[in-house]
Amino acid sequence: MKSAVLVFPGINRERDMARALKLVSGQEAAMVWHAETELPKGTDLVVVPGGFSYGDYLRCGAIAARAPVMDAVRKYAAGGGLVLGVCNGFQILCEAGLLPGVLMRNARLKFVCRDVHLRVERSDSPFTRGYNAGQVIRVPVAHGEGNYEADEETVKRLEGEGRVLYRYCSAEGIVDEESNINGAAQSIAGIVNERGNVLGMMPHPENHVEDIMGCTDGRGLFAGLAAHLQKAA
């Protein structure tokens, strides 16, 4: 799995991401600076990592979404290439128009930094095939603006087309108001685009991949991607 991790000024999770990708796929990820206009040849997966690109100025992800490298990512996604955006990466993908909707200030106005539980809604996507449908995983979140909102029709479409892949839930897998840490519509933690090749999610699976982290539930996402690519190749 040849991964490319995008690097914007103010991003701070790119090394965690690269480490997780290396750990699971055995291959070093290419770090791609935001001013680049092309992705490395043969890229299997583009990752937009978390952090605070451009200090969240204007709106979170807004300035990074207009960086030169994003044109290359748009082209890559239009060709069916896999794109994963985590946290600020999810915000960037929404601002770039690669995913619908927007991440707004957490409904309770607090920055939330802790482990959460996610229900994997389906297992037949490249981004979830490392899990079983209905499985509950534990991964960390760290964000102040993760409250996913879109107009009613868009949310209806996302649900109808099965494009919500990850949802905030309790440890038992129950989706309720209490487990919806940021007030997101339908407890949405992660969605894919229409074609299913671009995933954006607020939680950080890359931070639960080694025993020393206390949990390895995030590994399945990367292992699933690697398995998907191996099968495709």
Next chain:
Amino acid sequence: MKARVTVTLKSGILDPQGKAIEGALKSLGVDGVASVRQGKVFDIELSGSDKAKAEAALKDAADKLLANTVIENYRVELL
């Protein structure tokens, strides 16, 4: 030429920051505040003097970057 672009949240979009400000105003005893919605103001200096061109450029700026039209409206004024 000076211009101002004002970006506000569309009606119906939840504005927790506005709500918090509203609460703070009420707790300060500021009278008669029914509700608060917050937004952004951009003061922009333009180099040309063609008003129509300036307006078009400002709209372009707002559509491309200053506002996220999924959730925000904007207003362009030449001052």
